[in-house]
Amino acid sequence: MKPRDLTDLALRNLRESILRNALTTLGVAVGVASLVAMLSLGVGLQQLAAKRLSESGLFDTILVTPKNAFRGMGRPQREPDSGKPPRVLDDDARKELEKLPNVIEVYPQVRFFTEVRFNNKPYATVVAGMPDSSRNSGSFDGMQGKFFSSTTANEAILQIEFAKDLSEKTSSLIGQDLVLRYAERQSLPSASSNAHPSANPPDTSGGGFSVVAKELRLKIVGIVETEPAAGYGGYGNARLLMPLLTASTLRAAQVNDLRDIVRDSNSGKTTYASLSVRAKSPSQVEALETSIKKMGFNAFSLLDASKSLRTFFTVFDSLLGIFGCLALAVATLGIVNTLVMAILERRREIGVLKALGAADSDVQQLFFIEAGVMGFFGGIFGVLLGWLLGRVVTFGTNVYLQRQNLNPIELSSVPLWLVASALIFAILVSLAAGLYPASRAAKLNPVDALRYE
Amino acid sequence: MPTAAPAIRLDRVSRHYTMGGTSVRAVDELSLSVANNEFLALLGSSGSGKSTLLNLIAGLDRLTSGSIFAHGQDIASLSSLELARYRSKTIGMIFQSFNLLPRMTLEENIELPLRLAEVDRAERPARVREALERVRLTHRLGHRPTELSGGEQQRVAIARALVNRPKILLADEPTGNLDSATGEAILNLLRELRSQLGMTIVMVTHERPLAEAFADRLAIMGDGKLLRTTSLKGLPQ
Numbered sequence: 182m183k184p185r186d187l188t189d190l191a192l193r194n195l196r197e198s199i200l201r202n203a204l205t206t207l208g209v210a211v212g213v214a215s216l217v218a219m220l221s222l223g224v225g226l227q228q229l230a231a232k233r234l235s236e237s238g239l240f241d242t243i244l245v246t247p248k249n250a251f252r253g254m255g256r257p258q259r260e261p262d263s264g265k266p267p268r269v270l271d272d273d274a275r276k277e278l279e280k281l282p283n284v285i286e287v288y289p290q291v292r293f294f295t296e297v298r299f300n301n302k303p304y305a306t307v308v309a310g311m312p313d314s315s316r317n318s319g320s321f322d323g324m325q326g327k328f329f330s331s332t333t334a335n336e337a338i339l340q341i342e343f344a345k346d347l348s349e350k351t352s353s354l355i356g357q358d359l360v361l362r363y364a365e366r367q368s369l370p371s372a373s374s375n376a377h378p379s380a381n382p383p384d385t386s387g388g389g390f391s392v393v394a395k396e397l398r399l400k401i402v403g404i405v406e407t408e409p410a411a412g413y414g415g416y417g418n419a420r421l422l423m424p425l426l427t428a429s430t431l432r433a434a435q436v437n438d439l440r441d442i443v444r445d446s447n448s449g450k451t452t453y454a455s456l457s458v459r460a461k462s463p464s465q466v467e468a469l470e471t472s473i474k475k476m477g478f479n480a481f482s483l484l485d486a487s488k489s490l491r492t493f494f495t496v497f498d499s500l501l502g503i504f505g506c507l508a509l510a511v512a513t514l515g516i517v518n519t520l521v522m523a524i525l526e527r528r529r530e531i532g533v534l535k536a537l538g539a540a541d542s543d544v545q546q547l548f549f550i551e552a553g554v555m556g557f558f559g560g561i562f563g564v565l566l567g568w569l570l571g572r573v574v575t576f577g578t579n580v581y582l583q584r585q586n587l588n589p590i591e592l593s594s595v596p597l598w599l600v601a602s603a604l605i606f607a608i609l610v611s612l613a614a615g616l617y618p619a620s621r622a623a624k625l626n627p628v629d630a631l632r633y634e
Numbered sequence: 635m636p637t638a639a640p641a642i643r644l645d646r647v648s649r650h651y652t653m654g655g656t657s658v659r660a661v662d663e664l665s666l667s668v669a670n671n672e673f674l675a676l677l678g679s680s681g682s683g684k685s686t687l688l689n690l691i692a693g694l695d696r697l698t699s700g701s702i703f704a705h706g707q708d709i710a711s712l713s714s715l716e717l718a719r720y721r722s723k724t725i726g727m728i729f730q731s732f733n734l735l736p737r738m739t740l741e742e743n744i745e746l747p748l749r750l751a752e753v754d755r756a757e758r759p760a761r762v763r764e765a766l767e768r769v770r771l772t773h774r775l776g777h778r779p780t781e782l783s784g785g786e787q788q789r790v791a792i793a794r795a796l797v798n799r800p801k802i803l804l805a806d807e808p809t810g811n812l813d814s815a816t817g818e819a820i821l822n823l824l825r826e827l828r829s830q831l832g833m834t835i836v837m838v839t840h841e842r843p844l845a846e847a848f849a850d851r852l853a854i855m856g857d858g859k860l861l862r863t864t865s866l867k868g869l870p871q
Contacts, residue, residue, distance in 0.1 A: 182749055182750055182752065183749075183752055185755075186749040186752075190749070193737070193738075197737045529733070530735055532733075533733045533735065534746070534750070535694070535718070535721070536692065536694060536721065536727050536733070537721070537722065537727075537746055537747045537750055537794070538718055538719065538721045538722025538723070538747055538750040538751060538798070539718060539750050540714070540715050540718035540719075541714055541715075541718070542715070543718075543750065627694045627695075628689050628694050628695050631694075631729070631733065
């Protein structure tokens with residue numbers, strides 16, 4: 182029989198026992214729904230975790246330092262047997278890094294521990310310069326107030342914990358001023374031409390600097406709940422964020438890598454203690470890291486942590502999938518039961534079909550299609566039901582979160598691949614369930630079948 | 635009128651069953667020829683093996699031994715798929731209980747063999763109408779079998795058997811569920827169609843008067859064997 186005729190006939194058969202077949206299909210739908218709901222929660226949680234992590238800049242950022250950079254307790258990390266002098270992290274290197282594929286931006290780390298005065302009270306905190314691109318990173322989504330008005334604005338965004346230290350009513354802080362007290366580093370071109378009487382002794386590379394106390398008035402423009410500057414390379418999470426350009430013009434003394442921070446060297450070129458390279462996505466970090474190392478710099482990222490996170494979610498999703506599959510397995514038995522019952526009911530009909538010229542394969546395909554159609558519709562309804570379940574769980578969770586004064590989250594996610602795989606899986610499982618009934622129907626002896634009352 | 639070349643030739647045909655450990659010889663070493671365009675009635679008491687023989691000719695059942703040739707085709711040598719094609723193209727069957735599919739309309743019932751024979755969709759409505767015209771039931775096209783009388787249902791079954799223009803029509807007690815007048819009408823119709831279409835008809839019946847009135851020849855069976863044949867129209871035996 183031609184496929185179209187087989188399908189017509191199968192659909193007609195399904196319509197004739199509409200209640201039973203609808204219930205069987207509903208069974209499949211519930212099975213698929215449980216699978217989709219479970220996996221959508223898994224995917225949703227994974228996306229949530231990945232979003233939070235990418236917002237922190239931990240997983241798509243590579244910290245680049247020269248090979249002679251001080252690390253840890255101030256011990257130099259030199260390559261054991263490299264004959265060549267270590268490459269300097271200067272503007273040329275910065276441009277070269279910017280040209281690497283999949284690099285969004287390269288910026289120096291400006292992060293320093295300092296004192297902030299607000300209402301004439303001192304507060305100690307870590308200040309970080311934020312590049313303008315972080316505006317779109319998602320970190321500042323849902324913030325109170327607004328992002329910096331310009332790249333050189335004297336403005337500050339406070340992390341909520343720090344804001345709570347300043348005032349119990351955090352929203353009232355926006356628009357107010359605070360005073361940043363910091364130590365400005367003023368460079369000394371050489372040991373002989375010392376411009377500042379209070380300067381520190383010159384360092385071994387010939388340059389030197391003095392530290393001068395300075396103040397800067399900043400306007401609080403926003404309060405953010407995430408930790409956009411939770412990155413490494415500094416010391417701890419920054420609680421006061423300001424535009425990167427503003428922060429770098431302060432030339433504030435940074436405790437970390439004090440020796441190598443932005444300065445004018447004897448050659449007149451700017452060199453950096455470290456540069457942050459932001460990749461388009463965490464998946465490109467590994468390749469970028471390799472390229473940077475080839476350029477002759479140290480490169481460091483939290484890729485390994487991200488890898489184990491992915492492993493965790495793969496295992497987590499698999500477990501959810503297995504639980505979801507249990508319901509589908511029960512639904513599969515429903516299909517087998519329905520089709521075996523149909524064979525008993527339609528025994529005579531199968532005999533007539535064979536007497537009229539139906540081949541065994543025609544009968545087999547007929548039952549197969551019936552199983553597949555139930556699987557297809559079960560799959561469609563199941564995906565819809567699963568999506569709905571996910572929405573209900575998300576809604577319930579968000580109601581709870583809002584009562585706890587927490588921001589709503591997107592707990593479940595049904596991506597297109599999940600819809601497609603659930604549909605294909607439902608059809609395949611249903612076809613597998615139809616295997617036994619179809620072969621049993623095909624093998625029916627037509628003489629016995631015609632005699633059957 | 636029958637011609638000399640046989641439409642069906644049975645050569646020492648046997649069909650044995652094993653039931654409860656004993657072998658039952660439903661058909662035993664039976665040889666018989668049915669001429670082209672002949673109307674043969676298979677008579678015999680219950681359990682004489684008439685229906686088994688009909689099923690063997692129809693290719694619904696497999697021989698234990700012997701051979702059956704239908705229009706020169708050795709049925710015993712055919713694969714399962716070839717047998718299905720043989721049933722679809724060469725054979726038409728009607729049954730005592732009509733065996734129409736109650737969930738389908740008359741039109742769909744008659745179309746079913748055309749679907750199985752993979753006849754082009756566009757051609758099917760005309761073929762269905764033609765078959766219904768032959769049994770004079772065109773006005774009941776959209777009805778379901780249960781809405782028809784027994785005689786009408788059997789006419790639909792005949793239309794369904796004829797729609798693929800088979801060379802051989804096998805009828806298993808076609809009048810068994812009908813009153814005598816309707817039964818006669820059905821046999822009249824079969825004889826008329828045989829003349830029109832040049833078919834060979836083999837009919838199993840236990841109603842000897844009807845068989846004598848309509849068949850060309852009687853083949854009487856007992857205990858799986860052919861006891862005798864009786865020509866009613868002066869045909870060669």
